[in-house]
Amino acid sequence: MQKVYHEVNQLDRHCYEAFGLSEDILMENAARAISDAIVQNFSPNKKVLIVSGVGNNGADGIVVARHLHGDYNVSLYLPFGAKSPMCVLQLQRAKQLGISIVEKIEDGYDIVIDALFGTGLNKPLNSRAVEVIEQMNALSGFKIACDIASGIDSEGEVEGVAFEAHTTITMGALKKSLFSDKAKEYVGEIEVAHLGVTRRLYEAYDTSIFLLEKSDMRLPHRHKANTHKGNYGHVHVIVGEQEGAGIMAAMSAFRFGSGLVTAVSPSKPANLPLYLMHSRSIGSHCSALALGMGLGDFDLSKILELDIPMVVDADMFYKDEIKQLLNKEQIVLTPHPKEFVSLLKLCNIADISVGELQSSRFKYLELFSTQYPNIVLLLKGANVLIAHQEKIYINTLGSATLAKGGSGDVLAGLIASLLAQNYSPLDATISASLAHTMASRQYTKNSYAMTPLELIETIALLKV
Structure with missing residues (x-):
């Protein structure tokens, strides 16, 4: 960098x-x-x-x-x-x-x-x-x-x-x-x-500001011969009202190296891929959790008590309960600008419009990181900004190919997968973000055409 x-x-x-x-x-x-x-x-x-x-x-x-x-x-x-x-x-x-x-x-x-x-x-x-x-x-x-x-x-x-x-x-x-x-x-x-x-x-x-480079990405390559699926973590993904969002995150987590991935929801989704498991609750064997994608109304009481690595996205940034996570360790937040504006207001840091945020992205990220230095926060945008311990890391490698519904769900799954594979929250966020953006550049079809499933497959083929 x-x-x-x-x-x-x-x-x-x-x-x-x-x-x-x-x-x-x-x-x-x-x-x-x-x-x-x-x-x-x-x-x-x-x-x-x-x-x-x-x-x-x-x-x-x-x-x-x-x-x-x-x-x-x-x-x-x-x-x-x-x-x-x-x-x-x-x-x-x-x-x-x-x-x-x-x-x-x-x-x-x-x-x-x-x-x-x-x-x-x-x-x-x-x-x-x-x-x-x-x-x-x-x-x-x-x-x-x-x-x-x-x-x-x-x-x-x-x-x-x-x-x-x-x-x-x-x-x-x-x-x-x-x-x-x-x-x-x-x-x-x-x-x-x-x-x-x-x-x-x-x-x-x-x-306190750094530009990320391709060489900063550490893919979860497997080098040991004597190994099994339990060595690569078990991701749980909360599948809410909009089931597709959670399922895409789960598919992404599995494709990025997690040994096991479980979709957690009251009833088993009809279109759950065969390689994903289902549960009505989070088990003691959970290595990392992803929640928020398409969440809607969901009972969070037991989830918020957990002390495990988590990536938090989407609907969670409009819920007051998110404040219960902000003093924990190993938490990654991945808002887009509108969601970050909501989070800033919930935390009494600033009451601003999306336009005001976009004019001062570094400023408000610095304010948040000063108040919550142990949180890793990834702010989506044309350039991705990642804040932790009052430092900011810039990822400029993304493209307009990612401007599609589902891209953020894929990113949440990537981060959760690396958290489950014992990456630190910052390292998981940096490597997942770089993989996410670099895949968008390596996509070979028209720039308007990429689907979340194609993004996942392109990430699987990354060569660096």
């Missing part, structure tokens, strides 16, 4: 003070990362348009123009001029080289570089800025954002418009604002530019 920071000013200052690097040196390296990416992917003489703002992000863009000048057909556009000392200096150097400075945006460029605002954007865009960004988006060339796509503010919010990048090359370290749900629509592929020292040296300070 990689470190993610709220902002990197402190890291820059550390470079100045500890390593003797100047602002100019960091800027040269930032620009070199972008120009190298262009050289590696585009042949010489391609037409490049760089749109630069008034501050140091704009200065980065001007330095990119200098690095490419002579090998590429570079045009520089400064719709608001140059104001910061570094921007003024870099513009002077560009003029001395004879770099073309244009007065308007026209089509015909192979590459478009956005260096307008960077991560320093802290106020709404004015009408002229909106116009410039819309003009850049209308261009047909390959689009690269310098640090972050212009229009995304320091909290990852987008008010109306933002640059639609194919690739974002961010400077020095990953920033939280790159990973909001709204930002995902604009940032494209994210790369980190080294600024004159390795990332290990640049990222000198601790952080």
